[in-house]
Amino acid sequence: MQILLNIFLYGSIWLFGLSVISLIFCKKTKNFFTVEKLGLGFLFGNVLTSYFYFLMHSLLGLELNKQNFIFLISFLIFFSMFAMGKRFFFQFKKTNLFKVKNELFANKLSKILFYILLLAIGFSFFNNYYWPLTDWDALALYDFRAKVIASTGNLSQGVELGYFFHYPPHTSLLHTFNYILGLQEVKIWYSLLYATFLMVFYSLLRKEHSLKLSLFGTLILAISPRIFSHAKIAYTNLPYTIYLSLGYLYLYFWLKKGVIQDVIIGALLIAFSTWIRLSEPFWIVSVLILFIGAFRYKKQIPILILLVGIIFSMIWPWDKFVSIQYNKPLAKGLGISPRHLSKISLKELPKRTLEVTKYLKSNVYPVIKHYVPALIISFYFILQKKKWIKLLDYSLLILFLGLIYVGTIFFSFQYEEWREIPDSAARMSMVIIPFCIYPIISSDLWKTQKKKK
Amino acid sequence: MLIKIKKPKFSFLKNFKKISYNFEFWEKINKIAFPYLLSTTYIMLFLEAYTYRGFIQKYTLINTTFIFYLTIISVSFLFIRIIQKKSNQKGIDSITNVALQINKLITIPLVFIYYILLILEDSNFPNYVFSEFHLALDNFALIVTFNLILTILILFFEFGSTKKIFMIYKFDLIRYLFYLSILFFLAPHFQNFYTNIYIGTIKSISAIRKNYDEKMVIALGGNSGTGWIYTYSKFINKYVPENGTIFIPPQKQAWQMEGNRYYFRWYVYPRKIVTNEKEIESPIPPEADYVLISYGAWIWNTTEYVWPRIHIPMEKIDIIYYINRDSLEETEVKNADYTPNFETQDWGIIKLKK
Numbered sequence: 098m099q100i101l102l103n104i105f106l107y108g109s110i111w112l113f114g115l116s117v118i119s120l121i122f123c124k125k126t127k128n129f130f131t132v133e134k135l136g137l138g139f140l141f142g143n144v145l146t147s148y149f150y151f152l153m154h155s156l157l158g159l160e161l162n163k164q165n166f167i168f169l170i171s172f173l174i175f176f177s178m179f180a181m182g183k184r185f186f187f188q189f190k191k192t193n194l195f196k197v198k199n200e201l202f203a204n205k206l207s208k209i210l211f212y213i214l215l216l217a218i219g220f221s222f223f224n225n226y227y228w229p230l231t232d233w234d235a236l237a238l239y240d241f242r243a244k245v246i247a248s249t250g251n252l253s254q255g256v257e258l259g260y261f262f263h264y265p266p267h268t269s270l271l272h273t274f275n276y277i278l279g280l281q282e283v284k285i286w287y288s289l290l291y292a293t294f295l296m297v298f299y300s301l302l303r304k305e306h307s308l309k310l311s312l313f314g315t316l317i318l319a320i321s322p323r324i325f326s327h328a329k330i331a332y333t334n335l336p337y338t339i340y341l342s343l344g345y346l347y348l349y350f351w352l353k354k355g356v357i358q359d360v361i362i363g364a365l366l367i368a369f370s371t372w373i374r375l376s377e378p379f380w381i382v383s384v385l386i387l388f389i390g391a392f393r394y395k396k397q398i399p400i401l402i403l404l405v406g407i408i409f410s411m412i413w414p415w416d417k418f419v420s421i422q423y424n425k426p427l428a429k430g431l432g433i434s435p436r437h438l439s440k441i442s443l444k445e446l447p448k449r450t451l452e453v454t455k456y457l458k459s460n461v462y463p464v465i466k467h468y469v470p471a472l473i474i475s476f477y478f479i480l481q482k483k484k485w486i487k488l489l490d491y492s493l494l495i496l497f498l499g500l501i502y503v504g505t506i507f508f509s510f511q512y513e514e515w516r517e518i519p520d521s522a523a524r525m526s527m528v529i530i531p532f533c534i535y536p537i538i539s540s541d542l543w544k545t546q547k548k549k550k
Numbered sequence: 551m552l553i554k555i556k557k558p559k560f561s562f563l564k565n566f567k568k569i570s571y572n573f574e575f576w577e578k579i580n581k582i583a584f585p586y587l588l589s590t591t592y593i594m595l596f597l598e599a600y601t602y603r604g605f606i607q608k609y610t611l612i613n614t615t616f617i618f619y620l621t622i623i624s625v626s627f628l629f630i631r632i633i634q635k636k637s638n639q640k641g642i643d644s645i646t647n648v649a650l651q652i653n654k655l656i657t658i659p660l661v662f663i664y665y666i667l668l669i670l671e672d673s674n675f676p677n678y679v680f681s682e683f684h685l686a687l688d689n690f691a692l693i694v695t696f697n698l699i700l701t702i703l704i705l706f707f708e709f710g711s712t713k714k715i716f717m718i719y720k721f722d723l724i725r726y727l728f729y730l731s732i733l734f735f736l737a738p739h740f741q742n743f744y745t746n747i748y749i750g751t752i753k754s755i756s757a758i759r760k761n762y763d764e765k766m767v768i769a770l771g772g773n774s775g776t777g778w779i780y781t782y783s784k785f786i787n788k789y790v791p792e793n794g795t796i797f798i799p800p801q802k803q804a805w806q807m808e809g810n811r812y813y814f815r816w817y818v819y820p821r822k823i824v825t826n827e828k829e830i831e832s833p834i835p836p837e838a839d840y841v842l843i844s845y846g847a848w849i850w851n852t853t854e855y856v857w858p859r860i861h862i863p864m865e866k867i868d869i870i871y872y873i874n875r876d877s878l879e880e881t882e883v884k885n886a887d888y889t890p891n892f893e894t895q896d897w898g899i900i901k902l903k904k
Binding site: 216217220223224227228229231233236237238240241244245248258259260281317320321322325326329467468470471474475477478481537540542545 | 724725727728731732734735736738739740742743746747750754757762765766769770810811812813815816817819820
């Protein structure tokens, strides 16, 4: 019975996500893989289900209980499949999974890489199924909220309980789905997110590189110590990293090639990241990228405006809900309003910049330090070969390093205790890891020329 | 008459450039230096595993990490030159060969020892290996990483196909460095990956057929460690009704877990929690129905234990429930004052008269 319930829970959410993805891919799109659609299906499904579940409660006043969850998921699947019609089946009928299998197993090295990836994903599943949730922050907030919601059917105790509304409720609602169905193994969500992250990241690499190199790049990501350890714990950092990094990578692909699906998926993934964490305003840059892209792809301007609207509308309901609960807006991690910016003291700025540099060197740099030699060498190679266009592969990395640096300086002026949670800074920087791996894999140094006979 | 002024020759720079690009020269230097470099690196790494990271640099100004990377670059250069010259393994002199073979031979024992130490650390308490064997586990892991990187390089060198690849494809210095830099992060990441899987599997096997509660205790650190918080909270939930209000210690010293209201609430919800976060010896707030008796579950960097620190007269107490941490035996005490006892490790809950 437990297994059936698990299949129902994850399966129905995945199915809903797949039908949403099919809607986005409804035009014939050559450059997208089945693995990518499957991965995106889950990533879309879980965020949208939890988001609509919350809206159902906050707007319609319905209880967050089992009956309403089953009603909602049935309605969402029915509605999205109805909207898709025959195209849903067409999308997946046409794609040949066996072709992927044949490609994978044709080569010894790709087979080994694939099995190691399977081992990483399999271990995460095994660990998360077998061991209960014990992670500190999850017990203090994310899972505690799920416990409260599952037993009361609402969030009304939040103000009284204190430390309850400080992060959007995405992962808490995912845990709630398990609890209301009588399932204890909530950490399975994180394994599914990890697996789908690797699937989508692989697909993105595969669009530009060989099978072996794409698998190798995915493996580097999969065994990256921070990413791998977070695939076994119930924090929001991994989900946030997944949505934000993939979102920006899709936007980068869109800026390069102008494929409309890329910008839709990218902007939506970034919008979804705000449903997981709002304390770091990394999403703002996406609006700027869409604005810049609008100059290049003028025909897409109406869709870009719609996407900007979706990004803002994703943030609004939770923000509004929390302000109603407290009768005032809740302070976010980093404020970027003129009132917040006015706190910056120009006199103290040089000294603070130095302090922040030291702080980031000892807390953020260790997250990426292993990749630095490879990044420098491939950067030097680009300069040597004067292939300036390849420098763009570094743009996301440089952008995020800059954002973290400037953001920490701003943050230090807003909170006196800014130095107190060094591990939190390191976890926040997890988002850079895919941006480090991407330029390494995209380097021309992997291409070797045959010797002349 | 025009006098032609000759430009001065920067002979030193010219010679330096000549030497820098002279692979033959560097090859000779490298051949001589490699065995010494290898043994020096091992000595330095073992010394730092026995003492602490940065010990060598403190006294000799030589950075171990720098020597670590230098040795790997040295061995790579050695192999590449031999492959490029199409000479066979005899291109390596006997001392180097012995050093490399020893490195290969000790790989399995070293990994085995490392995993044994990991199990010991995991099944006892944090820092157990250092306190027993005077070995810093993280620094010892660096020895294993170093050994593994070298062994992978040796195996690649001995593998026939590698030579073919080097003969078919063009490789330049920058490519060598790039692939080495990949190996630099891949080796420790793989080591971390397999260690995680290994420890995780061993831990899971040892907890086979355990129920949810037992797994919770193990995952939190065992009953003798921080996992006690789960057993203790079960005991509290047994005696405090769901509408009860519990007075807990402040989040200080040994009460980092049961004193953290946002952490501890997960264990006792829907029971309410009240606390005075500032003072250890604070009076009982009027809204409290129950008071925790906690010796302190936190085990790191703590000097103070035993809470509450105040005397509670029997007129205010309905009943006191105690639990023995070792035997899990529960006892009830009626008509008695509560006085903090610094000689015993008391755990329990006081039901107040209302």
